[in-house]
Amino acid sequence: MSHPPVEPGTIAIIGAGTMGAGIAQVAAAGGWTVELMDVSPPVAHAAVAGIGTRLDRLVEKGRLTAAARDDIASRLLVATCANCLAGSDIVLEAIVEDLDVKTAVLTGVLPALRDDAIIATNTSSLSVTELGDRIGRPSRTVGMHFFNPAPLMKLVEVIAGRHTDAAVVDRVAAVGASWGKVVARAADVPGFIVNHVARPYYLEAFRILEDGFAPVAVIDGAMKTLGGFRMGPFELTDLIGQDVNAATTRSVWAQLDHPPLLHPSRVQERLVAGGHLGRKSGRGVYDHSGEAPTPALAVEARSLAMSDELATSVDAFVAGASTGTGSALERYVFARVLVSIIAQGALANERGVADRADIDAALMYGVNYPKGPFTWADEIGIATCCRLLDALNATVSDGRFAVPESLSSRV
Ligand SMILES: NC(=O)c1ccc[n+]([C@@H]2O[C@H](COP(=O)([O-])OP(=O)(O)OC[C@H]3O[C@@H](n4cnc5c(N)ncnc54)[C@H](O)[C@@H]3O)[C@@H](O)[C@H]2O)c1
Numbered sequence: 001m002s003h004p005p006v007e008p009g010t011i012a013i014i015g016a017g018t019m020g021a022g023i024a025q026v027a028a029a030g031g032w033t034v035e036l037m038d039v040s041p042p043v044a045h046a047a048v049a050g051i052g053t054r055l056d057r058l059v060e061k062g063r064l065t066a067a068a069r070d071d072i073a074s075r076l077l078v079a080t081c082a083n084c085l086a087g088s089d090i091v092l093e094a095i096v097e098d099l100d101v102k103t104a105v106l107t108g109v110l111p112a113l114r115d116d117a118i119i120a121t122n123t124s125s126l127s128v129t130e131l132g133d134r135i136g137r138p139s140r141t142v143g144m145h146f147f148n149p150a151p152l153m154k155l156v157e158v159i160a161g162r163h164t165d166a167a168v169v170d171r172v173a174a175v176g177a178s179w180g181k182v183v184a185r186a187a188d189v190p191g192f193i194v195n196h197v198a199r200p201y202y203l204e205a206f207r208i209l210e211d212g213f214a215p216v217a218v219i220d221g222a223m224k225t226l227g228g229f230r231m232g233p234f235e236l237t238d239l240i241g242q243d244v245n246a247a248t249t250r251s252v253w254a255q256l257d258h259p260p261l262l263h264p265s266r267v268q269e270r271l272v273a274g275g276h277l278g279r280k281s282g283r284g285v286y287d288h289s290g291e292a293p294t295p296a297l298a299v300e301a302r303s304l305a306m307s308d309e310l311a312t313s314v315d316a317f318v319a320g321a322s323t324g325t326g327s328a329l330e331r332y333v334f335a336r337v338l339v340s341i342i343a344q345g346a347l348a349n350e351r352g353v354a355d356r357a358d359i360d361a362a363l364m365y366g367v368n369y370p371k372g373p374f375t376w377a378d379e380i381g382i383a384t385c386c387r388l389l390d391a392l393n394a395t396v397s398d399g400r401f402a403v404p405e406s407l408s409s410r411v
Helices: 018-029 041-060 066-074 099-112 128-135 166-178 199-211 216-225 233-240 242-255 266-273 308-321 328-350 356-366 373-380 382-393
Strands: 010-014 033-037 076-078 090-093 118-121 141-146 155-160 182-187
Touching: 010 018, 010 099, 018 033, 018 041, 018 066, 018 141, 033 041, 041 066, 041 076, 066 076, 090 099, 099 128, 118 128, 118 166, 128 141, 141 166, 155 166, 155 356, 166 182, 182 356, 199 216, 199 233, 199 242, 199 266, 199 328, 216 233, 216 328, 233 242, 242 266, 308 328, 308 373, 308 382, 328 356, 328 373, 328 382, 356 373, 373 382
Parallel strands: 010 033, 010 090, 033 076, 090 118, 118 141, 155 182
Antiparallel strands: 141 155
């Protein structure tokens, strides 16, 4: 979707932690004046200094001129009082993920703001609608969900709350695009697009492990070599943090009324309970204490016995999805995980979370998938995807591979 040109304005960013600092850099580089505010002013000053260091590195690498660095730095200001935000066109909050805290902070600054100021939230999991209602500005509150690290990740999800003015949504989408981001519009549903549609990448990998069909290295390897994913699901969850990843799953699963495809993984929950959180704790699915990570999670191995129908469906699916070859087990792993993402994408689209192009863009630019699920499904063939889902569904008791209506209707 093309966006109208945007005249740079002033954005106040409240919360100068990981995300607030990253978004401040993006906005200042996009020509906007940034008022950065934190409950702890030294944190905001440190964030500005940190951005300066990052910009210096870009200059050293020849990716930014010294003049451009000085220009960007001159637009980064620290705000220490609500009145400093009076001239802001947009106030974006990137405060801790707590609705009460976000509500209290925004309510505190609102009297100082212009009536037409847009209130944007970087929340990953809270309801934009509820935040807008709570602060009494439902029509001007919108989600602007960046990904970490914000200066590098291309995606911003723009989320319309139930009462958000269409013009407000269009405006922040245009602003995001003017900052060089790929904009995906999403409805106000748990997990928006990425944290919702990408869940089977982790969950189905964990379930294959629970089934005992394939060990850790085979699962991660299959997704990288056959799928072209940059990281396998276990490498990625160890990087994200098993606790963070499992908490997102739990929250999305509960808020969406417990769909079986998004059911939390027992193995992952055990990792979390045991303190095996991934890289940050030295051990997760992998042991990270040595030079290279080594698989640290052994499960009882069981051999995979595929019916003729399942084996044929897997091979047809892989032939359309990948240029790689691989063992029968690797093909099964890749096909089962990818078709689950395709099904989840279709379910999200049916529920009105986002249109197909936005779901594809969100997964490519928010989590670096080589292709979006709808593009992949079209290349593979919808009938082939449906046949594989049917064959997989015959092997489980929870019905999680049931073919979504929007796929079966296209066969
Ligand atoms: N970290 C991620 O990968 C990521 C990605 C997308 C969205 N988010 C969302 O962005 C938001 C911020 O996350 P983060 O990772 O940057 O957290 P963070 O802990 O790094 O930063 C939060 C900042 O908020 C400040 N803060 C706390 N209470 C405040 C208050 N009353 N007034 C002003 N500032 C206050 C803290 O001092 C801290 O600097 C959360 O809503 C989170 O869900 C995080």
